[in-house]
Amino acid sequence: MNTSALDDAKETTDGPVQGPLPAGTVAPDFSLYATPDQRLSLHELKGSPVILAFYPADWSSVCGDQLTLYNQVLPTFREYGATLLGISVDSVWCHQAFVKDRGFHFSLLADFEPKGAVARQYGAYESHLGVCKRALFVIDKEGVVVWSYVSPMAINPGADGILDALDALADSPHSTPSKSQ
């Protein structure tokens, strides 16, 4: 629960998109490096829900706590058939070291070059600081945002909002997979 200067930083609202993409918006497709030689595209995941967790920086205290929590909740996310992706502007090599150090079992994508281009499309870029906001998106099997949330930089948003959104999705008549028992 230590905080860094980055964790404590104040956000501005001068990005090209004001606020995160709202529910009902088609999630912009992207293709980002998940490993040094492998890209992952959002459209590859169509057919099941996707959780996008934009976060400011590998190794920062709040981000580490948040992603450690999600790593622990991963089996529950998978009960909904959902794929979790972490996204920050850190390089793929930095991600690789962070994943190895923390034992994460999900992919971290590098929104590295052009810097923050995907985060900007989602209204999840903090241009004043040059990092992603702490923003969450749940996307349905058709690729439509069904829930989004931006947490203050210093606040770990937990996983309850994500699970509530996945519950709503599972209960929706048009939606994606129901939760497996």
Add this chain to the structure above:
Amino acid sequence: MATLKVPVTANDHRQGRAHAKVTLVEYGDYECPYCGLAYWVVKKLQQHFGEDLLLVFRNFPLTTAHPHALGAAVTAEYAGSRGFFWEAHDELYENQDRLGVPLYGAIALRHGLSSDELVVAMQTDIYLPKIQSDFNGGVRSGVNGTPAFYIDGLRYDGPPEVTEMSQAIELSSMRGLNR
């Protein structure tokens, strides 16, 4: 503000009067260093508020980060099934720097329990559903790290310090939320 989604019941580990003025629920991980610090804070709060405070402990082991967290939680649950939960809870936190099987066995023996039974409990995962249930309820309640505290059902987002937590408990007591 995040709220406690799983009400306190007789199945919880509770310390204090059932109808105390204020209920403090902690979600904790025995290997988390911040929980280790908060352990002493909670002790002071209990001393200060006495019978006016009901303490509830729920498991929130972050096992991917803390390899000893689950073994310690199983030890406390095993001891709890024999009536020694709080003794084991306290001994685990007071010996947080040496969590491991030798300590768990010593805790069992100190209370006349079987270290063999404890080993079986660990091998058979008999307490895993209870621990996982605590964890899931915590996630649903917005636990975003450990320790996480709920004062009369509302998440306490301030620092885990005696002065600040005392003020929050007194405020809740005045509001009479624990009814």
